[in-house]
Amino acid sequence: MPSPLILVNLKSYKEGMGNRAHQITTAAQLIAKESGVTIGIAPTYIDLHPLCHHFTVPIFAQHVDGYEPGAHTGHITADSLRLTGAVGSLVNHSERRLTLADIEGAVRALQAQKLVAVVCTNNEMTSAAAAALAPEYVAIEPPELIGSGVSVSKANPEIIRRSVSLVHAVNPKTKVLTGAGIQTGECVKIAVDLGTDGVLLASSVVKAQDPGAVLRDLVSKL
Secondary structure: OOOEEEEEEEEHHHHHHHHHHHHHHHHHHHHHHHHEEEEEEEOHHHHHHHHHHHOOEEEEOOOOOOOOOOOOOOOOOOHHHHOOOOOOOEOOOOOOOHHHHHHHHHOOOHHOOOOEEEEEEEEHHHHHHHHOOOOEEOOOOOOOOOOOOOHHHHOOOHHHHHHHHHHHHOOOOOEEEEEOOOOOOHHHHHHHHHHEEEEEEHHHHOOOOOOOHHHHHHHOHH
């Protein structure tokens, strides 16, 4: 997937469901075309198939389980994600933490379906451990900054530098995203200048009165 990637997690916000999810994705597709920057959307499961069907921007799931199809009530398989048209999934988001075994199972399941794994981590050492699984992306998000309005790229740039270095030492092919508090084009530029391949963010876009204006600002300095 071309870098940089701006991946917007719609979470379970009311402002990110149904018609509003379509509005945000419409803006993302327009701005991606204008700017040449890759903008991905991670909607709720209910919105996955409609967004995949109506839009060409990459659509990600917010979670996947490392199960084969079968008697697993309530679980989300990589096979089902592929059928929806999703390009991949977040794994181990701070709001959906998994055991190491479950992370490995999810990544392997995505890889078997040729889907993109974005493994979320909270510090340098877990980022390095995640890289050993060879996901396409590791997304470093210090939990204390998530939703804080304080950008990790400004508050703790060293954690980004160290994470990029450690991830690439383990697996040079794994790309690094940074998240937590990302709000402006300046935040994105700093993150990219520190060696990352993009950002993972949520509320600054989803809860904005004009998500398109925020997305346009996010890509403005790239």
